[in-house]
Amino acid sequence: QSALTQPASVSGSPGQSITISCTGTSSDVGSYNLVSWYQQHPGKAPKLIIYEGSKRPSGVSTRFSGSKSGNTASLTISGLQAEDEADYYCCSYAGSSTFVVFGRGTKLTVL
C-alpha cells in the first residue's frame, strides 16, 4: 500500500487561508469517509485535528476544516496564525487488511 500524496510544503501569511491536499486511491480515500488529519509540532506527538473527513474534536479551532472529493481529501486552515506552523499528516482507512495509510506529511510555514 503506497503512502497518500501530500505536498511537501505550503506557506501562507498570517490571516490568510491555505489548503493541504491528500490524494489517495479508490482503495482508501475514495472508498471511505474516514480521513483524519494530524498536526505535529517539532518534537511533539501528533494531535488529531480532523476525523471522519470533516469533524473536529472538542477543543480544536473552527479555523480547521476538512473535505473530500473523489480520491482527494483536503485540509483548510483559515485565518493563519503563527502557532499553526507545524507538520500536517493525513490518514485514511484502507480496508481490513491494510487498515490505514498515512500521507508523507506537509510542512506548513507561516511567513
Add this chain to the structure above:
Amino acid sequence: QVTLRESGPALVKPTQTLTLTCTFSGFSLGTTGMCVSWIRQSPGKALEWLARIDWDDDKYYSTSLKTRLAISKDTSKNQVVLTMTNMDPVDTATYYCARIQYRGSYYDAFDIWGQGTMVTVSS
C-alpha cells in the same frame, strides 16, 4: 483524562528484539470498542502504522512487518506490549502508541497519542 505513555530501551543492537510497553489510563481495553495501535516515525519521515490490538484481543499487523511483530495486552495493568524481532538500523524511529475506537462498523481516528519513545538501532 485519557493518557498513554510509551516505555522501552533507547538503544538496541542489530538483530536484537525490541520490547515496548504502552501504559495508559482513562479507558480500559476491557471496554467494547477500545483499541490501541503502535505507530512509528523515522527521523524526518512520515508516520507508519505498525499494529493494533482490540478489546476482544483481535490483533492486526502491518503487511510489510507482520513476520517481525507481536502485540499483546494486559487488561488488568492497562498495558499493551509490542515486540519487534531482528531489529535493523532502518528501524530507528520514534515509536508511538495511540488509542483508536471501533464504532460498530468502522474504526475511528487515532484520538489520543502518547509522547513517543525514541529507539536507536546501532551496534
